[in-house]
Amino acid sequence: MSNPSTTRPGPGPGRRPAPDRGRTLLGPALRLIHTGRTPTRSALTTALEVTRATAGAVAGELAALGLVTVDEHPIGTGRGRPSHRLGLAPDGPVVLAAQVHFDMLSVALAGLGGELGEAVYLPLPAATDPEPILATIAAAGAALVRAQRRRCLGAALALPNPVREPDGTAPAALHFGWPGGTPVVQLFADAIAAQDLGPRGRVPLPTAVANDANLAALAEHRHGAGRDARHLLLVTSGHRGVGGALVVDGRLHTGSAGLALEVGHLTVDPLGRPCPCGNRGCLNVETDPEALFSAAGRAVDPSRPLLDQARELARDPSARAAVDTVVDRLALGLAGLANILNPDRIVLSGLHQDLLAAAPTRLPELVARHSLWGRCDQVPVVAAEVCHAGLVGAAEFAWEPYLRDPQAVAG
Template structure:
């Protein structure tokens, strides 16, 4: 019995959508890789890709010659037409906002950042971010007529817990602004595109969890930067918690009589292991340093003050991660932030502390490594969130559709956000 034309057309359109979705989530793939992802026969896939190529929906971007093993003809790698759609990732840190714009092919077209004071109100931060986007538009000639989605990372808990929407003051007198006041509406209205908002470090954890050949089902991620934040993937799910506080390891108390923290408590991990805290401790012990590069140089020279401060900070970090590891039993611990790459002793000391803190069995010890992403991981994680539809996002909030310094091009597949199913 011959299949009716209408049914045949529906099946073919379904196959096309699966191929296009695989390329949206993964970036460039060979036909064989597409076949493994979508489960179509070689003949059917050949017909589908030939038609999509003819219509211009997908393009040939390169071959797999550079990574192909053995002999044989290099296979073409296909991707969505870069001009068919754009996606934006925005990371609001404590002292700077970073923006990255990617094409449908996952190529990062432009990126840039601008700094602000950590007491700056959200209205000012949002204005600076929107101005940055406009500057990138002018300098790189990128326009946003095909913008399909925006992912935004914000510091602190998200969704914001009840009762903390209004600014308050901590013990040090710093005004706290935990609520991203209208950030989703501002971007949605400016660009007429749907918006996802979440904690920026949690988005970075997402990017790290999906960075390799296989997704990591159980991961503890912590980022050391102007503050200390964390993200958890448990049982294949990106965890937010009942009040958006899951993964806030930077505010675990490590010294009850320690320095005041921006959160209002004393002696949080952030007061010991953040980059400003480490640099301040070096100054207190007689080693004035002008930023991370100086710290990295001092660590490379095994300066006793730098070595002492770094190992004490990493030891505190390791004990906090150890408690999380005993609770969650992750297969991997990832330490993010530029300091993790510039000062390897941080990762080494955390691994050594975990080895001493955990059960003395190989199976109980997670792999500890520096993040694959650079310090723009929140922006790349935000891009991953809008690109991705894996089980990691099965309980992710619905996309909010409330319509009404410049970098070079790179590929998400070269960083950690090469999204895989």
């Protein structure tokens, strides 16, 4: 857009006219309401650093787009003027969130505010090539879209492997043996396009794919234990392996090609277990559910989800020695990451969250002992708070274009 201070009359040099200024504030305002930081119009006025009239106009336009609600009657807080409460439209649009796990698939619809509908869980298809997996997800997602009354504006998928930017390929899908360079973004878009979404699905439906740990970190930063952290490091172990992600000033750090923060392949025991990446003793195989069962000398029940069993084992007093062994390895990895990244908060999810609960003193103390600045500047190590963080993060990814430009909802 051209510079308004030189092309049109206005209130003063460098000042945008009020209508333009209001439009540029729609995205920041929706993001604030979406993350629960501005529950009232007064709070929105303060956060945006604008006049009450401008904040009212911005909230009104978001309401007209069907995204937020503005209480007709102002509420008193005991201090200052009463203000109008802001909320998210209960009948507003949704997005489709999906996730590929090591041993199953999940899909759900999600509104703004981290609101996740009931998730549908599906077994992996007999053939775990990308096409049948993505077709199964697309069919289940389309059924959810057709069965509800809210408009669906986009879809995003969380994958348990890296996704290269900007071409959207999977350079390595170690769990399923997909060929390197699988065009997963295009395949997912094609799978969704082949479905009947009914009258409430945007056609074509915008789609996106990202790494599951990256998306979980996004969910925790916006709606969970990572709120307000400037440099948030998330480390997680799900059904198999270890993932990690870094959020810096509200944005995911994904590196030059989307492949940054593969923390699972940090070596914590050079003589340890072999890793699918070709190395030995990676965090990926020394602190995941299989590593805990190996340390405990216990057998896995193949009829039950591996992560559920590992979480139970982490709480079993008779497995304390095994828990300590895995905690010690995890602490070494976290300390190394803290030395390199200097986060102001570390969030642990999946099995690592249960290991923290089992060793709430031992784990943070070992991280501090092994990190360069730990004894004088200990990094808080906290448990994740968002349930189904991969799905919630996928929803965040699908919502992102509309958080940047809410008017795109009407397109």
